Amino acid sequence: MTKFVAIKIHYDHRKSLMPYLKYSKVPTPEEYQEYLDLFHDEGIGGAGFHECLNFSIREYENTKIYLPPTCIPSSKYTDDEFVFFSFTYKDDKEMPSSIIGIHAATRFKTIGKESILRNDIESIEGAEPFHYCAESPSELTTLITPTIKYDYKDGIFTPKYSRWGYGLRYINEKHATNIITAALEEAKKRLPSASISEEIIIQREIIVLESIQKRYGLFSKKTSLNIKKSLPNDDSVPDREIGFLGEKIVYEEEVNYAIKHKIPVSDIEWISQSDPQSPYDIKTIRIINNEKIEHFIEVKSSRVLDESNIYLSSRQVKFFQENEPSSTFKFVTFTSKNTVNSIRELNFNQLSNEFELVPIKFKLKHK
Known part of the structure; x- marks a missing residue:
């Protein structure tokens, strides 16, 4: 049985x-x-x-979720499927009383209020280790941008409350439908004025919202039932560990470049951590003729013994052809011990001169 739950983080x-x-x-x-x-x-x-990684979305992996102790459902429900809607507190300094994201088809990995240590991230000196307690499929997990303002007294996105407090609150299909509908409307309004990076994220958000909508039948009268889009699929699964490490190394290089040139670190965006299907991994800034120019980087990681295991999607080819002056590929090669052997940077023309693009999939079409 599916339960729709509003939580505060x-x-x-x-x-x-x-x-x-x-x-x-x-x-x-x-x-x-x-x-x-x-x-x-x-x-x-x-x-x-611990919530800082609740929307760290990686390709081919479930998204790990931390829930505050007051938001853990009763142990008698832990075998059920949950759809969690994350709300902020009304006294939050930056984003008060907002609905910020959704984790659908969530399953608990622990019983009760115990949590699991995350071993997929580096620890922070002086901080307690990070934990998680549930997972949701990445293709059913999304932030809501822009966020949705709510009032727990109006009964639109939750039942009417005189006071919410800190714990979870169960909501019904009507409330879930209202959230999905509002999120879709706002995302579609935002698209025309979005930046390149924001547009990619919002397009993914719309696909995820429509997938959630279809999975649970959360259609309002305004909603079209004709849903044909799906997230891109790729049968080739790259080495996840070095893929993440390669992106992390390049991201840190770009942050250092930004600091050196007095560029706000917020201008360096690790896009693939929110949308693993983005045609590029990192949006950064380059100083050219004393001007700040947006630059897009796709990181391709491989091991010294297996440099042939590098793939480009048709979407990436199209994006880098169309944005050739402001985009590059960074090839990060690792040794068998996950230490960096070399890093090369090529634009699309340089890549085309050095490599042949070999098609590995064909669409069947009747003659």
């Missing part, structure tokens, strides 16, 4: 992340300390920040 206040990239990256020690200081000095937030 603290907003990701980090200035280094654009709104559509929140909850996607491990905080730096400085960011983590800022979060704790905000809690201790002003009573905003909490004494930890």
Whole structure:
């Protein structure tokens, strides 16, 4: 049985992340300390920040979710399927009283309030380890951009409450339908004025919202039932570990470049952590003729012994052809011990001169 649940989490206040990239990256020690200081000095937030990775979406993997202890459902329901809608607190400093994201088809990996240690991320010096307690399919997980404002007294997105407090609240299909409908409407309104990165994220969000809508029958009278889109699929599964490591290394290089040239770190966006199907992994900035120019990087990681295991999607080919002056591929080669052997950067023309694009899939069409 599916249960629709509204939970409260603290907003990701980090200035280094654009709104559509929140909850996607491990905080730096400085960011983590800022979060704790905000809690201790002003009573905003909490004494930890496990939620910071709730929307770190990786290709071919479920999204790991941390739920505050007050938001864990009764143990008698832990075998059920959940759709969690994340709400912020009304006294949140940056994004008060907002619905910020959805995890559908969620399954618990623990019983009761125990949580599981995350071993897929680096620990932060001086901070307690990060944990999670549930997982949702990445193709049914999305932030809501822009966020939806709510009032728990009006009965639109939750039952009418005189007071909510801190715990979870069960909502019904009507409330879930209203959230999905509002999120879709706002996302579609935002598309025409979106930046390149934001447009890619919003397009994915729309596909995910429509998939959730279809899975649970959450259609309003305004909603069309003709849903044909789906997330892109690729049968070739690259090495996940070095794929993430390669992107992390390049992202950190770009952050250092930004700091050196006094560019706001928030201008460096690790897009693939929110949309693994994006045609590029990182949006960065290059200084050209004393001007700040947007630049897009796709990271291709491989091992020294297997440099042939590199793939481009047709979507990537199209994007890098159309944006050739402002985009490059970075090829990160690792040794067998996951240390970097070399990093090369090529634009699409250079790549085409050096490599042959070999098609590995064909669409069947009647003659």
